[in-house]
Amino acid sequence: MIFNRINPLQRLVGRLFLFFWLTLTLAAVIALFVGRAAQPEPEFGSPTEEEIAQLNVLAVRLTERPLRPVPLQDRIDVLSRETQISIWLFDVEKNRVITPPGPARRSAKVEEIRRLSGQLTPISYTTARHRLIGPLTLTHRQRTLKLFVSKPTLGQRIRPFFWLIPLVLFISMGVSYIFARSLARPIELLRAGTKTLARGNWSARVDVGTRRDEIAELASDFNQMAEQLARLWSSQQRLLADISHELRSPLTRLQMALGLIQQQKMDHPAVSRIEKEVQRMELLISQLLMLTKTETHSASKQTLILSSILSPVFSDAEFEAAAQGKRCNFSAVPEIWVTVNLELIQRAVENVLRNAIKYCHSTISVLVECTESSWSVSISDDGPGLVPAECEQIFAPFYRVSTSRERSSGGTGLGLAIAKTAVELHHGTIQATTHQPNGLKVTIAVPLEG
């Protein structure tokens, strides 16, 4: 859990940062290695006078007869330390290289010495790291020895590698972070803007400052899109308002004309039929408006005690059920505080309740429960119920279940769609299940925070 949260790969800025940093560091390291590998080819040349003289002096020192016999290796060790020169001897008969003290016993150098020992006169052999001078042939106790000296190549003895690593790491870290941030920051802004827009706030715009790159173009496209959405939105709203107003006016006039007819005692069965149809149309229009309004609601929520939300709805339902000779059983409402849009959540519960009252045989039962994070209302009726396949579809607008639940029941087919929209606006769920032994159970579950 915690690792996931701090894992930089989870975030774009972290990924960009790590990617750039690794790339830069890797590039730096490779460059260093390549730099070292691409050193100049070894070069043969003639040693300087000075070097020849040095060789001769060393040869004399080595062949001096000591006061008592000392092994050759010891003498080299002593002399190397004394003169600070790395002295190498090749014993021709034994085909063996006697090396100076210290860590420099590299096989590569031994090989070089073996190769060069065939030379008759001293030459110089220069690699990137050292300069080998020799051989000078000398005889010591009847052994033919070839003398070499080696010294570091001047100006090439810098070893930049180790102290450069932290520096490269540090600089590349800073550069990568700035770069990654500069890419990710406007994306975060865009994301925030998109989120605001998705919540239905059409005034959301993104400002990425003075940038002129693709992200800035994306931001300006986003702003254009938001503009367009806002325009479409307001024109849709206006259209809805206009339609509702325009449809209501002729319906009102129709009602009034009916009134005039009925006032004059011109009662014909067709007149009451017209009245019934007008009422049906009226209901349909108002429900349709309610649905679109709920869908477009940018709900302002408030924190209320649950019973204050549900009690009025329950008492109304009881009233309505009693009028139809039906009964409602309500469970106790837990004393909890919830955040909801009062009007919408009441309408959702109300619509489900009315539906249950309409289709129940004699009784509906309502159970209110709460968990740590959510609360729920389950409304069960003892009516004909549904086949499981239909349980999902009844929340679609204008969905007609079966012949048994036909229009004659007086519904518009929008009540449950309105309930679903309202519940979803609270990030809640609404589900219908078949209830044993018969009947339908609809459960509305809403998070406490709405």
Place this chain on the structure above:
Amino acid sequence: MTPRQSSGNGSNKHFSRHYSILIVDDDEELTEMLHSYLEAENFVITVANESVAGLALATSNANFDLILLDVMMPYLTGFEFLKQLRLSNTIPVIMLTARGDDYDRILGLELGADDYLPKPFNHRELLARINAIFRRQEIAVTPIKSQEIQVNGVILHSGRQTVECNEQLVTLTSTEFSILHVLMENAGELITKELISEKVLGRKLMAYDRSIDMHVSNLRKKLAACDNSDKIKTVRGAGYLLRTHS
């Protein structure tokens, strides 16, 4: 044209006089029909198809008994009309709101409308609401009923149609006055919303109808402006009662 017969239901026949109604609505075809319909019910009708002119009429000395006010009108909406009217006048107002728009209805009642009727409305419904308001006025002007009730610092003169709270005059709409009257006559007792609806609005309380709550809430606000103690207690899911002492 044959003389129009008065309505058979005769609900307004026993009214003491011909009440006058001002209709403010920009729908001319509708107001024409409303005119004929309500005239046939023995009301005196004046029509204003333009809200500014309507407001001038309403605040003139014409003395209307009731205003039927449409919400959606150009220039001056029904809400603004009502707001300005209520500055000087407590004449009963029935708002003709857009059906399904709870916000309109609540705002209308909050601004002091006595009742509302969602458009499109049934003509019987309209008549019932108009009659309810006039019936209330009949009761209020009946001299025998004229009396003074005093409960918990509130004095109600049913004859003068005035209410005093904490020695300050409280301006109430006729619906608010009637609700307070019912509560004060039965002070300390629980009055159900059903009873209030039947007695004051003259109709049965419908499920999901919150207009009584709105009127009581307005009444509460107006009383609270003169006296901080909450005089009306809400009994959740049942009704209201007027406290006999604070």
